[in-house]
Amino acid sequence: MPTAPPPHPKHRLRTLLGQRSIRLALLMALLLGTLFAGSAVYLARLQTIDEYRLIANNLAEYAALRTQRIREYTHDAAITLEKNARQRPCSASNIALMRQLSYGNDFVVDMGYVENDQLLCSAIGRFAPGIPVGKSNAVSATGAELRMQVALPFGQGQRYLISSFAGFSAIMKATWSDDVQGWLPDSQVAIGMYHPVANAVLFSHGPVRTDLLAPHDPRPRDAGNYIVAQFPTDFGYSGFAIIPIQALQQRWRSKAAQAIPTGLVIGLLLAALVAWLTQRQTSLPSMIRHALHDHEFHMVYQPVVDLASGQWVGMEALMRWTRPGGNSIAPDIFIAAAERSGQIRAVTQWMLRQVARETGPLLRAYPGQLHLAVNLASDDLSDAGFVEHWQALLDEYQLPATQLIGEITERVFMDAGQTGAQIHALRNLGVGIAIDDFGTGYSSLSYLAQMEMDYLKIDKIFVTPIGTGAVTANVVPHIVSLAQSLNLKMVAEGVETPEQADWLRQHGVQLAQGWLFARPMPIQAFERQWRAQQQARQPAAATAGAAHSP
Numbered sequence: 001m002p003t004a005p006p007p008h009p010k011h012r013l014r015t016l017l018g019q020r021s022i023r024l025a026l027l028m029a030l031l032l033g034t035l036f037a038g039s040a041v042y043l044a045r046l047q048t049i050d051e052y053r054l055i056a057n058n059l060a061e062y063a064a065l066r067t068q069r070i071r072e073y074t075h076d077a078a079i080t081l082e083k084n085a086r087q088r089p090c091s092a093s094n095i096a097l098m099r100q101l102s103y104g105n106d107f108v109v110d111m112g113y114v115e116n117d118q119l120l121c122s123a124i125g126r127f128a129p130g131i132p133v134g135k136s137n138a139v140s141a142t143g144a145e146l147r148m149q150v151a152l153p154f155g156q157g158q159r160y161l162i163s164s165f166a167g168f169s170a171i172m173k174a175t176w177s178d179d180v181q182g183w184l185p186d187s188q189v190a191i192g193m194y195h196p197v198a199n200a201v202l203f204s205h206g207p208v209r210t211d212l213l214a215p216h217d218p219r220p221r222d223a224g225n226y227i228v229a230q231f232p233t234d235f236g237y238s239g240f241a242i243i244p245i246q247a248l249q250q251r252w253r254s255k256a257a258q259a260i261p262t263g264l265v266i267g268l269l270l271a272a273l274v275a276w277l278t279q280r281q282t283s284l285p286s287m288i289r290h291a292l293h294d295h296e297f298h299m300v301y302q303p304v305v306d307l308a309s310g311q312w313v314g315m316e317a318l319m320r321w322t323r324p325g326g327n328s329i330a331p332d333i334f335i336a337a338a339e340r341s342g343q344i345r346a347v348t349q350w351m352l353r354q355v356a357r358e359t360g361p362l363l364r365a366y367p368g369q370l371h372l373a374v375n376l377a378s379d380d381l382s383d384a385g386f387v388e389h390w391q392a393l394l395d396e397y398q399l400p401a402t403q404l405i406g407e408i409t410e411r412v413f414m415d416a417g418q419t420g421a422q423i424h425a426l427r428n429l430g431v432g433i434a435i436d437d438f439g440t441g442y443s444s445l446s447y448l449a450q451m452e453m454d455y456l457k458i459d460k461i462f463v464t465p466i467g468t469g470a471v472t473a474n475v476v477p478h479i480v481s482l483a484q485s486l487n488l489k490m491v492a493e494g495v496e497t498p499e500q501a502d503w504l505r506q507h508g509v510q511l512a513q514g515w516l517f518a519r520p521m522p523i524q525a526f527e528r529q530w531r532a533q534q535q536a537r538q539p540a541a542a543t544a545g546a547a548h549s550p
């Protein structure tokens with residue numbers, strides 16, 4: 001009979017599931033957290049490099065545009081000087097114009113006139129002899145000459161770029177001044193203008209690695225520990241920017257520092273999700289669903305003994321669940337879980353079919369001598385199709401309904417209207433009804449009187465104290481007299497000692513089950529012992545009745 005569920009197995013199972021989920025969640029949190037934090041650092045680095053590739057590209061473009069502007073200015077200035085010269089390039093008026101053209105300009109430091117590789121005059125005045133400026137490094141298609149890295153006496157160690165058109169020249173510092181600095185994300189970044197034919201740098205700012213520059217490669221690229229971008233112009237030079245990866249480290253580290261906590265939080269959330277899903281997967285309702293599908297349940301049968309004769313007269317079908325690993329889950333736990341999760345109907349349906357298949361031959365062979373009791377839950381009886389299903393099963397397995405007993409618990413009384421009708425219908429089929437775990441639930445005498453019943457099962461908690469002097473032992477006589485007054489047959493449960501059996505017999509209890517007589521066993525064992533008993537009692541009849549071989 002359903003006694004109060006023993007706490008230990010349930011507790012053990014919950015603890016087992018709980019610990020497993022917690023361990024799994026912690027492991028997942030650690031793994032996912034590390035994975036996300038690692039990915040966050042890695043992504044922060046990639047993102048920073050990508051960002052800096054774009055910055056490099058923009059800087060290279062800026063260098064090209066700036067040079068374009070210089071080029072246009074110096075070309076126009078040279079034309080102006082040429083027009084004004086009237087065969088006298090170093091005339092006073094031209095020198096004055098040179099002064100005017102170089103004054104206030106942020107990149108041209110001086111204007112002058114070059115002939116035979118000598119600077120003959122500039123905004124400063126005439127030079128006699130002229131200042132040598134060296135051979136031109138490159139000549140453009142339009143005839144513009146370029147002299148790079150030129151040292152001039154008034155330059156105080158500076159190097160200059162001289163761009164000349166028809167000798168009229170713009171003199172510029174080869175290093176870009178500090179105004180560029182404001183544009184750069186780091187002091188390690190180099191920016192400038194590259195002349196691919198001369199393989200030389202025209203202007204630059206920052207530490208330039210000329211070996212990293214290629215003649216024409218407009219794509220930003222990674223060259224060892226540098227990001228290099230070049231922006232080609234239609235006049236053949238290219239603006240460039242070189243960013244050492246080292247310069248990014250500070251930035252991506254701070255990005256990673258922001259990303260790590262986010263990564264950890266996401267990792268933890270994912271771990272919680274995984275743990276929740278795992279918990280769901282390993283939850284009892286989910287396990288029961290799989291157990292039904294994978295045939296993990298089986299039935300055992302506990303003999304019901306006639307106390308007067310000591311003979312077996314019936315059996316109670318009890319369900320067992322052995323998990324694939326060999327662990328068992330106690331019926332108190334999985335039946336309660338199936339009831340809570342609304343799976344009890346499916347469990348009962350499985351149980352009824354299994355029981356009909358296993359016990360059908362024996363019941364048919366011993367009509368009127370052997371009964372079978374099955375446990376029903378309150379949900380089963382509130383299922384409108386339950387009695388029809390039962391009838392169909394009886395027909396399919398040709399089971400005599402009169403040999404069957406449905407054990408219902410006191411909880412069924414909670415919905416007396418619906419269940420009363422079902423109980424009535426079952427009794428009409430010939431099925432006997434027993435009230436199980438009597439005295440442990442919500443029994444009310446008025447319900448008991450209303451319900452159509454045949455048996456009352458005295459729960460183990462009232463049987464155990466018999467003969468011990470415990471106060472609860474005094475309850476049994478009352479249950480017995482109640483059952484007698486309602487004309488119910490009694491089955492005592494959990495009989496473990498001969499003293500209990502004697503007391504029950506002497507007080508008019510007709511039937512009993514318990515370890516004193518036999519523990520629940522598989523149908524084959526039950527049938528073997530049953531036949532042996534029959535043989536001992538009526539050898540001839542038993543031979544005739546041995547219709548079912550295990």
Ligand SMILES: Nc1nc2c(ncn2[C@@H]2O[C@H](COP(=O)(O)O[C@H]3[C@@H](O)[C@H](n4cnc5c(=O)[nH]c(N)nc54)O[C@@H]3COP(=O)(O)O)[C@@H](O)[C@H]2O)c(=O)[nH]1
Nearest residue numbers: 001002003318319331332335351375376377494495514515
């Ligand atoms: N709805 C369904 N409920 C079922 C089904 N199968 C079992 N159950 C219910 O689970 C509860 C526990 O059952 P179980 O662990 O099988 O325990 C039964 C007996 O094995 C046990 N028993 C019998 N004799 C003794 C004894 O001498 N000592 C002792 N300590 N235990 C004994 O008692 C339980 C009897 O069950 P019941 O008669 O049903 O009360 C229990 O509530 C079952 O009802 C199922 O298929 N469907």
